[in-house]
Amino acid sequence: MKPKPFRIEPTFVPRIWGARSLAPLYPEKSNLPEPIGEAWLTGVDCKVASGPFAGKALGEAWREMPPEWRGTRFTAPGDFPILVKFIFPNDKLSIQVHPDDAYAGAHEQAAGGRGKTEMWHSLYAESEAGVLIGLDPKVDKESFIKAMENRTLEDLFVHWRVQPGDTFFVPAGTPHTIGPGMVLCEIQEYSDLTYRVYDYGRVDGKGIPRELHIKKALDVIQFGRPIGAKTSRIRLGSAKFQSGECWLIPAGMEKLALAPGGLLKVLRTYVPDMTALSARLKDAGCGFQEIEKTIFE
Numbered sequence: 296m297k298p299k300p301f302r303i304e305p306t307f308v309p310r311i312w313g314a315r316s317l318a319p320l321y322p323e324k325s326n327l328p329e330p331i332g333e334a335w336l337t338g339v340d341c342k343v344a345s346g347p348f349a350g351k352a353l354g355e356a357w358r359e360m361p362p363e364w365r366g367t368r369f370t371a372p373g374d375f376p377i378l379v380k381f382i383f384p385n386d387k388l389s390i391q392v393h394p395d396d397a398y399a400g401a402h403e404q405a406a407g408g409r410g411k412t413e414m415w416h417s418l419y420a421e422s423e424a425g426v427l428i429g430l431d432p433k434v435d436k437e438s439f440i441k442a443m444e445n446r447t448l449e450d451l452f453v454h455w456r457v458q459p460g461d462t463f464f465v466p467a468g469t470p471h472t473i474g475p476g477m478v479l480c481e482i483q484e485y486s487d488l489t490y491r492v493y494d495y496g497r498v499d500g501k502g503i504p505r506e507l508h509i510k511k512a513l514d515v516i517q518f519g520r521p522i523g524a525k526t527s528r529i530r531l532g533s534a535k536f537q538s539g540e541c542w543l544i545p546a547g548m549e550k551l552a553l554a555p556g557g558l559l560k561v562l563r564t565y566v567p568d569m570t571a572l573s574a575r576l577k578d579a580g581c582g583f584q585e586i587e588k589t590i591f592e
Contacts, residue, residue, distance in 0.1 A: 298364050298545035301346030303353055305381075305541065308333040311497060311505070312386040312475075320381060320418075320478065334381040336541035339374075339485075353543075366546030375485060379541065379564050381418075382479040388472050389505070390427070390448055390493040394515045395467035399488055402511070406488055410467045413483035416562060420457040421476035427452035428463055428471045429522035436518055443509070448493050453522045463525055468517035482564045490515065 307317075307324065310332020317324035317331060324331065335341060339354030348356035357365070358372040369376065393411035400408045415426070427449060430439070434451045442448045452470070455463065457477050465471055470492065473479065490508035498504050 296347060296361055298361075299346060300542045300544050301348060302344040303336060303541045303543060304342045304344045305334040305336050306338050306341050307331045308335060311499060312384055312388055314383040314385040317381075317383055330385060332383060334383070336379040336381070337375065337377060337543075338380075341541075360545070364545035377564060378481075378483050378485045379562075380481050380483075382415075382473065382481055384473050384475050384477065384479075387474050387495060389489075389491040389495070390470060390472045391489050391491050392470040392512050392516050393467050393486070393490070394488055394511070396484075398515050399486065403488055407486060409484055409486040409488070411484050411486040411488055412467045413465045413481055415463045415465065415473075415479045415481050417457050417459050417461045417477055417479055419478040420459050420461070424457040424476040425474050426455050426457055426463065426471065427474075428455055428465055429453045429469050429520065430516075430518065432519050432521060434518060436513060436516075439516070439518070440513075443493060446493070455525060461525060468515050469520065470512070470516055480562055482562075 305321075308331065309329050311330065313330035313332030315325075315327040315330055317327075317334065321334070337353060339352060339357075341353045343349050343351050343353060343356050348360065351359070354375055357375045362370040365372070393413070394403065395410040395412070396408075397410070399406070399410040417424075430451050431453065439448075439451065442451050452472075457463075457474075490512040491505065492507065492509065492512045494505050494507065496504075
């Protein structure tokens with residue numbers, strides 16, 4: 296079977312903080328009956344829309360495709376390794392934190408046992424758009440708990456203005472939230488483990504507050520960690536495609552050429568070889584501090 300790219304259909308996930316229009320990425324998704332917060336581009340339940348695996352779920356196609364399509368690091372099928380999604384916030388997300396692999400492996404086997412480190416790339420941002428990533432290094436557990444009780448948690452965070460083209464790295468153990476007025480592309484470990492700390496008093500459609508996970512959040516928050524969330528822009532590197540689409544490029548392909556009909560921006564996501572990536576960034580002239588913001592052990 297000759298390797299060739301294939302398109303993946305997104306799945307749309309309702310969220311209490313989501314938007315009722317996903318235009319211009321998805322112009323057909325306007326005047327929605329419920330707010331959509333996320334478009335999962337590589338969810339295991341997403342349908343393959345073209346190529347030899349058309350009609351199958353991505354997770355099923357991943358297991359069935361020839362090993363050379365998956366690459367030398369994934370010759371055994373296993374789970375699909377990376378989740379890519381668009382985020383459409385029309386309100387603040389909860390203040391939250393994700394566990395690392397060690398904690399998830401010890402305490403969250405029923406949920407897959409995998410932690411969540413993520414990265415956000417801004418596709419669109421209004422002038423006042425912002426995110427909170429990481430605590431002031433002077434904040435300790437006691438002051439954090441007091442701020443929870445006083446509902447002043449935002450005062451403890453590092454505030455980041457968001458502009459189109461900005462990229463933010465959010466390692467596991469870093470508390471964070473996303474504000475409204477932007478569209479982000481999130482690239483993350485394939486995990487949906489989220490520990491909510493504060494949800495701004497919201498309730499769901501039945502009038503019930505969403506669950507908080509205070510104890511687990513306090514277990515995994517890395518108090519005193521230096522903050523370096525915003526990263527520098529680092530430059531890396533036949534079918535018709537449109538805005539918002541997701542394509543899987545098999546590892547066995549020798550060459551892929553893009554022929555845009557106009558201005559084009561492509562986000563390439565992959566699971567890197569950390570040693571090779573570090574060497575590549577050094578060769579490109581990136582300093583140690585910049586590399587440290589991108590590669591996190």
